[in-house]
Amino acid sequence: MVIPVILSGGIGSRMWPLSRAEYPKQFLSLNSSSSLIQETLSRIPEAYEESIIVCNEAHRFLVAEQVRQISKDIDSIILEPEGRNTAPAITIATLKAKQKNKDALILVMSSDHFIGNIDQFQAALKKGEKLAANDKFVTFGAKVEYAETGYGYIKKGEEIADSSFFIDSFKEKPSIKDARKFQESDMFLWNSGIFMFKASVFLEELKKFEPKILNNCVKAFSLKNKDNDFFRIDANSFKKCKNISVDYAVMEKTLKGAVVELSSGWSDIGSWGSLWSLKKKDKSGNVLSGDIYVKDVQNSYINSTNRLCAVVGISNVVVVETKDAVLVINKELSQEIKNIVSDLKKSDRTEPYFHKKIYRPWGYFESIEHSQGFQVKKINVNPSAKLSLQKHKYRAEHWIVFKGNAYITCGDKNFFLNENQSIYIPRGEIHRLENKSEFPLEIIEIQTGEYLGEDDIIRIEDDYSRS
Secondary structure, eight states: OEEEEEEEOOOOGGGTTTSBTTBOGGGSOSSSSSOHHHHHHHTSOTTSOOEEEEEEGGGHHHHHHHHHHTTOOEEEEEEESSOOOHHHHHHHHHHHHHTTOTTOEEEEEETTOEESOHHHHHHHHHHHHHHHHTTOEEEEEEEOOSOOSSSOEEEEEEEEETTEEEEEEEEOSOOHHHHHHHHHOSSEEEEEEEEEEEHHHHHHHHHHHOHHHHHHHHHHHHTOEEETTEEEOOHHHHHTSOOOOHIIIIITTOSSEEEEEEOSOEEOOOSHHHHHHHSOOOTTSOEEESSEEEESOBSOEEEESSSOEEEESOBSEEEEEOSSOEEEEEGGGGGGHHHHHHHHHHTTOSTTTOOSEEEETTEEEEEEEEETTEEEEEEEEOTTOBOOEEEOSSEEEEEEEEESOEEEEETTEEEEEOTTOEEEEOTTOOEEEEOOSSSOEEEEEEEEESOOOTTOOEEEEOTTOOO
8 A cells, every 4th residue: 555645835935936935836837737736646656545735724725726626536635734844744644644554655745846757757666665665764866967956965875676775875965066976976866855665664763763753743643623625733733843854854864764766857846947957948948938039048948927028138047927026037046046035025025925816715816906095806706616704894895797697795685796797895894705606707806995905804704714
């Protein structure tokens, strides 16, 4: 029995401005029409059990919707009350998997990685199964394709079987000089962050090296409760866990470690430069996406999501355009984007966190215009979905239906609004917007008032258990 565990807690800040804290890269379609998390779920062998997904509580409805879109059955979605790195997240998922079988094999994968050849990837998993069944703590090492300073490396030890080795040592993110040496040697592999082990073996090794993490996770899991499709663990216990990766907590300390070589093509898509290296390029070495005009441009990644983007006479750059931000950076410095995001957060900017289009469990809204005293939004409500029953302390709203039929609650009245009809919601009035049809509902909302923040929502009832 193999139980996949998908870790979906990252925010992908080095892929800003497409990746934002509230809509990070695992939900983006960067390689195909599917998102990265959908690609991850789709490459799992059919013989494996249903997956356990561990995600940030703020992303729970995004994860559920992504799973629904590809009609993938999953075991559960476990919500992290706070990110504590991979060791606590994997521990919680392993405790959940252990309920099925204490010796179940656990396959741990990140939700936002690239795998080039699925058949070769699954063949490597087969090799990992044999090792894990014999109590090995298995990691998968990708073939080194270039001198990358942003990855960790694994030095191979004695060969166990075909393309499987004991681990000699781990080398954390190296200098460019050492990365080039590792590339030239056949003894090193990239650390992919993909693992396989028996549930019982992992918990035994964790107890040996990080007993406090195990104790806190056991308590957090014992106090769990089910909330619709989600499992909530005890926040106070989980937050006491050390913030540490599974590599540092167990993998680099255990004597049971083994590595299986991955020849399938792998990338963590950790930067725009790494995405550029994966994509098909034109004759000038450019990767272009969207409405682009280029002249005398070489070896660049240019992505425009909303408007014409013209780039002339430069090389080795990344240009990414969204509705509210434009990034221009030397491709070789794309790892530095994380620092840009950090500085923007210090300036209390919203761009590190939100896009103009903000997703909610009932659909999404998009800010069209915003100024002092008013805001205009486009709201899309999914079929058979509804917003919370709510009121506002500081703002009034005017709703205009331009597609579909809206079922309105306003005070003690309930009625339908058809296309081109509208209603005014006074400040302080209890109200709700609902789509009872099988088709999307789209309205324009005009807000007026002294304060128009999203926290001016007093929920009376809510189908999604939001506060």
